[in-house]
Amino acid sequence: MTEISNYKLLFNINSPADIRNLSVEELKVLCSEIRQYMIDVISEIGGHFGGGLGAVELTVALHKVFNTPDDKLIWDTGHQAYPHKIITGRRDLLKTIRQLNGISGFLKRSESEYDVFGAGHASTSISAALGIAVARDLKKTNQKVIAVIGDGAMTGGMAYEAMNNSGLIKSDLIVVLNDNQMSIAPNKWQLSNYFTEVISHPEFNKLKGAIWDLTGKLDQFGDRIRKAAVRLEHGIKAIVTPGMLFEALGFRYFGPINGHNIAQLIKIFEHVKNLSGPILVHVITEKGKGYKPAETHTQKLHAAIPFDKITGEAIKKSVTTPTYTEIFGKALVEIAKENPDVVGITAAMPDGTGLDYLQKEFPERYFDVGIAEEHAVTFAAGLATQGIIPVVAIYSTFLQRAFDQIIHDVALQNLHVVFALDRAGLVGADGPTHHGAFDLSYLRLIPNMVIMAPKDEAELRNMLFTAINYKDGPIAIRYPRGNALGVTISDKFEYIPIGKSELIQAGSDIAILALGSMVDYAKKATQILLDNGIHPEIINARFIKPLDNEMLKNIAERFEKIVTLEENTLIGGFGSAVVEYFSDNNYKNDILRIGLPDKFVEHGTQQQLHNLLGIDPQGIAYKILKFINKNIVNKGIVA
Numbered sequence: 001m002t003e004i005s006n007y008k009l010l011f012n013i014n015s016p017a018d019i020r021n022l023s024v025e026e027l028k029v030l031c032s033e034i035r036q037y038m039i040d041v042i043s044e045i046g047g048h049f050g051g052g053l054g055a056v057e058l059t060v061a062l063h064k065v066f067n068t069p070d071d072k073l074i075w076d077t078g079h080q081a082y083p084h085k086i087i088t089g090r091r092d093l094l095k096t097i098r099q100l101n102g103i104s105g106f107l108k109r110s111e112s113e114y115d116v117f118g119a120g121h122a123s124t125s126i127s128a129a130l131g132i133a134v135a136r137d138l139k140k141t142n143q144k145v146i147a148v149i150g151d152g153a154m155t156g157g158m159a160y161e162a163m164n165n166s167g168l169i170k171s172d173l174i175v176v177l178n179d180n181q182m183s184i185a186p187n188k189w190q191l192s193n194y195f196t197e198v199i200s201h202p203e204f205n206k207l208k209g210a211i212w213d214l215t216g217k218l219d220q221f222g223d224r225i226r227k228a229a230v231r232l233e234h235g236i237k238a239i240v241t242p243g244m245l246f247e248a249l250g251f252r253y254f255g256p257i258n259g260h261n262i263a264q265l266i267k268i269f270e271h272v273k274n275l276s277g278p279i280l281v282h283v284i285t286e287k288g289k290g291y292k293p294a295e296t297h298t299q300k301l302h303a304a305i306p307f308d309k310i311t312g313e314a315i316k317k318s319v320t321t322p323t324y325t326e327i328f329g330k331a332l333v334e335i336a337k338e339n340p341d342v343v344g345i346t347a348a349m350p351d352g353t354g355l356d357y358l359q360k361e362f363p364e365r366y367f368d369v370g371i372a373e374e375h376a377v378t379f380a381a382g383l384a385t386q387g388i389i390p391v392v393a394i395y396s397t398f399l400q401r402a403f404d405q406i407i408h409d410v411a412l413q414n415l416h417v418v419f420a421l422d423r424a425g426l427v428g429a430d431g432p433t434h435h436g437a438f439d440l441s442y443l444r445l446i447p448n449m450v451i452m453a454p455k456d457e458a459e460l461r462n463m464l465f466t467a468i469n470y471k472d473g474p475i476a477i478r479y480p481r482g483n484a485l486g487v488t489i490s491d492k493f494e495y496i497p498i499g500k501s502e503l504i505q506a507g508s509d510i511a512i513l514a515l516g517s518m519v520d521y522a523k524k525a526t527q528i529l530l531d532n533g534i535h536p537e538i539i540n541a542r543f544i545k546p547l548d549n550e551m552l553k554n555i556a557e558r559f560e561k562i563v564t565l566e567e568n569t570l571i572g573g574f575g576s577a578v579v580e581y582f583s584d585n586n587y588k589n590d591i592l593r594i595g596l597p598d599k600f601v602e603h604g605t606q607q608q609l610h611n612l613l614g615i616d617p618q619g620i621a622y623k624i625l626k627f628i629n630k631n632i633v634n635k636g637i638v639a
């Protein structure tokens with residue numbers, strides 16, 4: 001379906017320069033072709049979808065009016081930038097998006113000169129754009145700087161820190177607020193309600209024309225009159241437009257503009273292009289625009305797995321085991337039914353974290369705080385001071401944002417907050433911005449923190465039960481993205497003694513201390529080791545902090561060579577903790593640490609990445625055989 005003959009214009013567009021001479025009518029055709037191309041490609045390979053569909057006209061208008069890449073266009077989060085990629089020379093590469101060696105699903109500086117600032121995590125664009133604008137001022141050049149931020153990303157505090165600073169610095173900067181009233185889930189942005197109220201007010205609509213007239217004429221005046229008029233404009237707008245907050249922060253507000261009307265978008269961008277100081281253009285768009293299933297099922301088609309183009313229904317390959325996310329979400333509801341003090345907190349990811357189950361069952365004990373990870377943690381700390389048991393469910397990668405809140409607001413006061421870190425380890429297609437590669441390192445150094453990782457879904461349930469019933473302080477569980485192993489689950493919960501590991505299989509030649517997802521890989525690697533005459537002892541560490549010192553002592557005394565296995569960066573992770581124990585206790589055993597390298601791992605499937613890094617069962621077995629100087633005589637087959 002992506003044959004060139006189906007498209008009149010799209011395949012002539014190899015860079016934004018090619019769209020600058022097109023008429024408005026031609027641009028409309030181009031926009032519908034970009035949509036069709038996105039539908040054709042993404043229905044086959046999956047990827048972020050709804051945000052991009054809604055930003056097509058906006059993207060085309062920005063590249064038409066501004067002289068990219070000299071003018072600097074900075075996208076927030078990056079999942080909505082597929083149209084941007086398509087018209088900046090990566091149209092044909094879209095078929096490779098999020099695949100091993102293919103283009104990234106987000107913005108990436110090394111990928112294109114049009115990707116001015118890398119993204120993946122939300123709410124960074126205004127800060128980055130201000131930095132770029134100030135650098136321009138210092139270097140006395142004159143590029144335009146434009147940040148595009150979604151209403152979802154506006155729930156992140158950093159956006160306001162950046163706006164406040166922009167208002168102080170007064171550098172020339174245009175912020176485009178792409179307002180589709182959706183985050184992934186319905187947005188939790190309080191200002192949305194305010195905008196809706198103002199915009200639908202009849203007085204606003206009467207006055208709007210007059211205000212824009214004034215705004216349009218301002219720049220024709222001389223300096224003194226202009227200054228006075230600008231003040232007047234600010235004053236009037238502050239009273240009658242929805243931009244009061246932005247005006248108060250020092251931005252000139254323009255909007256709201258219909259974000260699917262390309263002619264109007266071009267007109268407003270042409271107008272604000274030459275204005276000075278911080279400008280905010282408020283654009284209203286519809287997520288999923290132009291593709292009915294994505295307009296209707298906005299949340300489901302924010303990001304899609306391959307789907308039927310007609311119905312929008314996902315094409316599922318086969319019946320699979322439940323995901324860790326589902327297991328967690330359902331277990332939380334079971335525990336919450338018994339314990340009325342338990343509440344759940346998500347930062348804009350109800351489905352992603354499995355908290356949607358709690359939302360349905362106990363809406364009053366469920367809190368979506370928006371993309372506000374720092375706030376989520378301190379909010380939880382406040383709840384915990386009053387005897388509530390907050391379960392903060394945040395992906396490993398996004399909890400990085402709340403490092404100080406975990407230390408200062410939770411751990412220092414030794415508050416009982418439960419952290420549930422989904423997507424710990426390599427996440428696959430989302431790549432380096434989203435891999436959960438660092439949580440063991442950033443949590444392990446915090447006093448009072450207990451950290452667990454389950455070997456399978458049954459253990460995840462028991463760890464959640466343990467964490468909720470452990471009253472002595474902060475406690476974290478990290479578990480991987482994707483389907484669980486399919487083990488039998490008991491409907492009874494079991495408390496796991498804090499700091500106790502589990503012997504999986506006794507052995508005599510080498511000890512493998514495995515953590516979380518790596519326990520299963522260690523078991524699978526055993527066959528190759530056995531084929532080569534090596535009998536490993538396998539231990540499920542369960543706890544990274546506190547470590548099971550009794551087990552470590554026993555292992556140190558029985559084995560000369562020890563291997564640690566983890567899906568976390570080797571720096572400061574589980575292996576580091578074990579090495580510290582050995583060093584502190586004067587043990588001289590040989591230790592091999594297997595885990596993630598000290599580099600950012602690219603995107604690909606989880607399996608491909610494990611294989612490339614030698615942390616799949618086969619790679620693990622080979623590394624162990626090399627460690628004990630064994631020639632590999634039998635390569636073995638791993639399921």
Ligand SMILES: Cc1ncc(C[n+]2csc(CCOP(=O)(O)OP(=O)(O)O)c2C)c(N)n1
Nearest residue numbers: 051120121122150151152153182183184348
């Ligand atoms: C710090 C952080 N938390 C959570 C996410 C997950 N996330 C990705 S996109 C998104 C919604 C963004 O909404 P918005 O900015 O309005 O963009 P839209 O998709 O609506 O265009 C969320 C919550 C993230 N990328 N970064």
